[in-house]
Amino acid sequence: MSQGEFDIIKRYFQRSTNKVDGVEIGIGDDCAILDVPCDHQLAVTTDSLVSGVHFFEDVDAYRLGYKSLAVNLSDLAAMGATAKWVSLAITLPKIDEVWLAEFCRGFFALADKYNVKLIGGDTTKGPLSITVSAKGLVKTGQALTRCNAKIGDVIFVSGCLGDGALGLLVKLLATETELFTKDNQQAFVNALELTEPRLHLAKLLVGYASSCIDISDGLSQDLSHILNKSQCSAEITLENLPFSDAILNEIKLDHLSLSQVWQHAVNGGDDYELLFTIPADKVSAFKALLNTQSKYDDLACYEIGKITKQKQIECEKLTTASAVSSILFTYLQQPVDVNSTGWDHFK
Amino acid sequence: MSQGEFDIIKRYFQRSTNKVDGVEIGIGDDCAILDVPCDHQLAVTTDSLVSGVHFFEDVDAYRLGYKSLAVNLSDLAAMGATAKWVSLAITLPKIDEVWLAEFCRGFFALADKYNVKLIGGDTTKGPLSITVSAKGLVKTGQALTRCNAKIGDVIFVSGCLGDGALGLLVKLLATETELFTKDNQQAFVNALELTEPRLHLAKLLVGYASSCIDISDGLSQDLSHILNKSQCSAEITLENLPFSDAILNEIKLDHLSLSQVWQHAVNGGDDYELLFTIPADKVSAFKALLNTQSKYDDLACYEIGKITKQKQIECEKLTTASAVSSILFTYLQQPVDVNSTGWDHFK
Structure with a gap:
């Protein structure tokens, strides 16, 4: 079934997220606008999953939606951050409604569990791949890095x-x-x-x-x-x-x-x-x-x-x-x- | 020439950005850590460019690097935001050093012009595509949206x-x-x-x-x-x-x-x-x-x-x-x- 890009976004990805959880503006403008509390820093991570490289072409759509978010949230966890917002860039060879619905069910199952809001992204045509950019908050100066391990730890x-x-x-x-x-x-x-x-x-x-x-x-x-x-x-x-x-x-x-x-x-x-x-x-x-x-x-x-x-x-x-x-x-x-x-x- | 993922990141994408321009931690940890000033909000946009859809397969690499950033900075401009930071997820069919160097030359020519810092991303193997997520700052409450045009404007x-x-x-x-x-x-x-x-x-x-x-x-x-x-x-x-x-x-x-x-x-x-x-x-x-x-x-x-x-x-x-x-x-x-x-x- 042929659907337009904006229909897809509206139908599958857009939820009412404005004015809550630090989201001043979510999906539907040129940018999302987000509130970062004064005593916190922003943690940002980006991971791509490419068909045939990171997952099999016949992958279950629910599990792909879930995992494309999970690997990013794992990076936020590694910094000691609280997950807050996520952008989703998805490239699809065609519109398969059943597939998309399942993908979103997996994606939002995990997003909802950790109260993570989808605030934007891009929907394009091409070989199947997903790039998620997740954003979290960490108290200023408290991010867990890779550089402070000490002998005896x-x-x-x-x-x-x-x-x-x-x-x-x-x-x-x-x-x-x-x-x-x-x-x-x-x-x-x-x-x-x-x-x-x-x-x-x-x-x-x-x-x-x-x-x-x-x-x-x-x-x-x-x-x-x-x-x-x-x-x-x-x-x-x-x-x-x-x-x-x-x-x-x-x-x-x-x-x-x-x-x-x-x-x-x-x-x-x-x-x-x-x-x-x-x-x-x-x-x-x-x-x-x-x-x-x-x-x-x-x-x-x-x-x-x-x-x-x-x-x-x-x-x-x-x-x-x-x-x-x-x-x-x-x-x-x-x-x-x-x-x-x-x-x-x-x- | 075969190079590892980490070599590519180090050689082409990683610049010393830590501790300046609001970048507490840049490339090289699980997440970037960024400082958003108290009186500002964060503007976030994401755009993908896919080979054969958004650009021709024989596209000049310099111009592709330039444009993949430009379309994102244009979205920040549309919100009235000042561009600050950018994540780059690039999927490459193979490592072509001349191509990569040219891509980066185009990307950084524009990034440097507007003092935008590359703070992270992902480098993966697969059909050529680029997803850029750009972040900017706008004074709290002053973002330009699509919803306030009035009759007579x-x-x-x-x-x-x-x-x-x-x-x-x-x-x-x-x-x-x-x-x-x-x-x-x-x-x-x-x-x-x-x-x-x-x-x-x-x-x-x-x-x-x-x-x-x-x-x-x-x-x-x-x-x-x-x-x-x-x-x-x-x-x-x-x-x-x-x-x-x-x-x-x-x-x-x-x-x-x-x-x-x-x-x-x-x-x-x-x-x-x-x-x-x-x-x-x-x-x-x-x-x-x-x-x-x-x-x-x-x-x-x-x-x-x-x-x-x-x-x-x-x-x-x-x-x-x-x-x-x-x-x-x-x-x-x-x-x-x-x-x-x-x-x-x-x-």
Whole structure:
């Protein structure tokens, strides 16, 4: 059915958002106009999802709508920000009303959960892709960055690791073979497609965490960003990595070895959990704070290692020592070589 | 040459923007962190340019970089905002270093001109497309919207009309025929590809204009947005439409009829000029203000009509009258039928 661009916007995307939640003007003018409170700073993130690259062409529209927002909200969480507003640029090959309705149902299911308002965007024709730009608020000076981890800080991760990467594996091989039990396969795919942005946890991290990042490209690669920015190294205790019931069950069934699980957990990406550091002297208070939060069931987080000193490497030609950031993985106190490469679009 | 995503960002897009111009944190963390002054509101706009839809696949990379920012800055100008920050999501089929360097040269040429800082984005692989989200500041309560035009207000347009649409025509037919003189063809294509966002003029409109919009979809369609939102009609005096020297020259050479020029000026789109209304009693003061501005040479604007009362249309079935917004085009005081359809992606 042929519909005009403005009809589409009106029918699917435009909701009455004016004059509430800091939205002075929402969809329907040249720009949105937003109110940022005086004692807050604006956090902005942008992520694109491209058909055939970030998702399969036959992806479920509800899940695509959900995930295109989720990956952006995860970035806001990683800064300790409260999610507020979002712009959606969607490029569609054609107007498929059922598809669009489902996409919006997924998008707004998540938006409504965290009270995020769609304030604008663009609807264009072309190969399917979605670019979301999310905006949040953080108290001035309190944003969680990647550059303040200190030696001795404890490294935490929210939720479980490896399920997203296993979900991708299931999707890639789906028609060819059954790697895992049906229930576990579905659990992995759900972890990949219905990722939960850790916005509730993020609020509690402000004032405690010395650094934070979300694990979109893999624990190893994303931890390296913190280490490089903070000029330190890390030791990760593999026996402390948190795994889902589905992964533990597959290990038990001998469908997965421990070494395979480490690979997915450390290098796989697509987990969208928060990786953060807390100074040793604040860990008890942080845990006590978590224990007082009965309102939310998505606050689980686990100690997986600690921040250590950079290694000194002798540079032969310069006959001087250079400091490098590195990650030492150990299992039962023995070093383990876990190949460290995350997801990179152009490699 | 194969380069990683992070290398590309570092090499082409990342500049040192931290701690200046309201950028607390720029590229290089999960989010940018921005300072919005207490007495200002944030203006946000997002526009996508898709290969084969918004630009030709062999488009000059410099011009594409320039235009992808220009169309967004034009939206900020339409709100009376000062441009401040921009996010760039770019999807590339492959890494072509020469192309990327040229794209960035065009993008930053315009960004630097208006002191706009690139604060983040996303670099992904896929069919070429660019989504820019621009952010600006406007004094609280002073944003220029589409909904405050009043009967008797004078309608103005900045710059000239029709050149963008003629530029598109030249590009579409380029290899087949020469419609116009070589110099004029180039002038039309320049108008299409190197559009100037009217940010200098926008600053002067605040406090004077009762409504404003940028003409991206054609004078007729964009004026209709103001009329519908403001619940009024308009009369446009065709002999007052401003035309470039190139168009006037082509009329003189008999390559274009006046009627053809009206078509392009009224329905063509791609002009990215500002269309705004000023209350009759403020017009003199506004013109006087313009005359004091010797710093900029891009402030030209022209009176092209006035805001009128909505038409009352008898609705047969309801036996009541309904008010509709309409545009009356006149030439030498005679009504002219100028077919009113702008650009719509899905029609």
